[in-house]
Amino acid sequence: MAKKTRPLAGELPRAVFDPARLAAVADSGLLDSAPESTFDDLAQLALAVTGGQKAFFTVADGRRSFWKSAVGVDLAAGRENDIRDSPCHLLIGTGEELVAENAVTDPRIKDLAAVDALGVGAWAGYPVVSPDGHVLGGLCVVDKDARPFTAVQREALRTLARSVSSEIALRQALGLARASAEASAALARTLQDSLLPPRLPETPGLDVAAMHRPATATGMAGAEVVGDFYDLFRTRGTSWCAVMGDVCGKGIAAAKVTALARYTVRAEATQRTRPAGVLYRLHEALAEQQVSERFLTAALAVFRPDADGITGRYASAGHPPALIRRADGTVEELHADGIVLSPEIPASRDHHGETHFRLSPGDALLLYTDGITEARDDNRGPLFGDDRLATALAATRGAAAADTLERLWRAASDHSGGHAVDDTALMMVRVTPGA
Structure with missing residues (x-):
């Protein structure tokens, strides 16, 4: 040679x-x-x-x-x-x-x-x-x-x-601006944004939207990277995967776990059709990578569009239940038993169950983190809660995905007087009427 x-x-x-x-x-x-x-x-x-x-x-x-x-x-x-x-x-x-x-x-x-x-x-x-x-x-x-x-x-x-x-x-910005809380906060937000997809992909026959809103409590707004994340991507053929997660804690350690979770789900969902299997592999990855004691919750939906809507499977790891808004405004909870993901808990294929779901034209699936249900005013008044969220979602009957999320956020913000102690992530997948 x-x-x-x-x-x-x-x-x-x-x-x-x-x-x-x-x-x-x-x-x-x-x-x-x-x-x-x-x-x-x-x-x-x-x-x-x-x-x-x-x-x-x-x-x-x-x-x-x-x-x-x-x-x-x-x-x-x-x-x-x-x-x-x-x-x-x-x-x-x-x-x-x-x-x-x-x-x-x-x-x-x-x-x-x-x-x-x-x-x-x-x-x-x-x-x-x-x-x-x-x-x-x-x-x-x-x-x-x-x-x-x-x-x-x-x-x-x-x-x-x-x-x-x-x-x-x-690293460079923190080294140059340790005395500047404002600069550190802006940089943390940049890293937070890098852990979220820049925009959701085009999904024929579906109306999709997502939003992320930072905490506004004094001393917290943008000051630290938090662990809320979401993603929507094609897996194989015409199948799609939607994921919403929440890592316990804040800061760089939480960001590392968030990155591990998002990229592991992307890799595993292209190899497995069962969302429970993807969560099991994510649980294993937390232990294999020897991450800190931090844990995370996650909700995962794998679905395939057809001529009359979408059919899918849903699995959860200790995450708030997904909500389905039917075309007539009825709201249903989508439950799937599953424990939180932690390197301190041995991974098991029995830890995560699955639920089948079906969305017809006009129906929508909402995934969210608990930042919205735990919204409350700065006097520690009542939480926005699951019931108010369901009521607010029902009131958006017929609304497009992006408009729905804005109205839900506005309802929670009005309840809390604009005060939020935690970040909030929301994502909606809606079957376009007449699709």
Whole structure:
């Protein structure tokens, strides 16, 4: 086999040597630093999502690609390679993701020494950026065999790379603004937003909407990252998964559990059709990743649209019951027994039951966190509660999903005088009338 040649320094992208980029790399403080569980966990999730064998989070200066995180690799020989040998310089040059489904034939990377050295059959890399937009390096996954990466896997890797960038941004901003509560709060909100999908996907025949509202209690509004999260995504064929969760506690530790939960559900729901099975695997993941003692509740609905509505299964892990608003305004609770998810509780397939449900045109499914039912005024008056929520939902008969959520939030806010001690997340899936 012909020896693979390295590009000359002059052939590397000019962006590699951009002084502003190199300064951003230095400011990150990541070069020559020890491995950290925060980045290792995200690399592990990248493998879980794709089924690859190796995953890296790399930071590159002008001469080397340093492996801040390397999973599935023997590190006895070191934690870096020459910048000319690694596809990382291509991410820096374009600022865009690079997916090579057959590394030995892809003209962009086939001549790089790392292809042979790491046994690369397929490679997927996504840029990791500094707060001011400079590409610091990349999050990448390696498979020993040539293979495709699905749209779901690519989106998950894209989200994980954004999470790495958000973690870096959070660290730098906290280091520069420890005395500024306002700056810390704004950054925490940025991280919170990174754990939620930027927008829900288009769902033919369905009207979907979601919202997240921060706590407003004194000293809490935006001050800490909280654990509310939601997601809606296609799993396989025409099936969809909707999830709502709430991690106990606040701060970075809660955010790590939130990220683990969201990405694990995305990975497992594409492999399993039963929501109870997805919750079981999430329970196992909490123990496998050795997260803190924090626990979480979650509600999961897996459904398939058909000509007359949707049919699905619903499972819960200690989460408030979902509500169904029928087309005539009747409200029903959707129950499924299940315990909260905690690394302190051994995972069991018997811990989570399932309930079947059917939505016809005009019917809607509401998932929510307890921030809305626990809304109360600052004099500790009565909670908004389950009954008021059901009554408010019934009063939205016929309303579109987004309008319904706004009206529910307004009803809870009016009850509490605009005071909220906890964040609130709401998501609705409505079958379009006449669909």
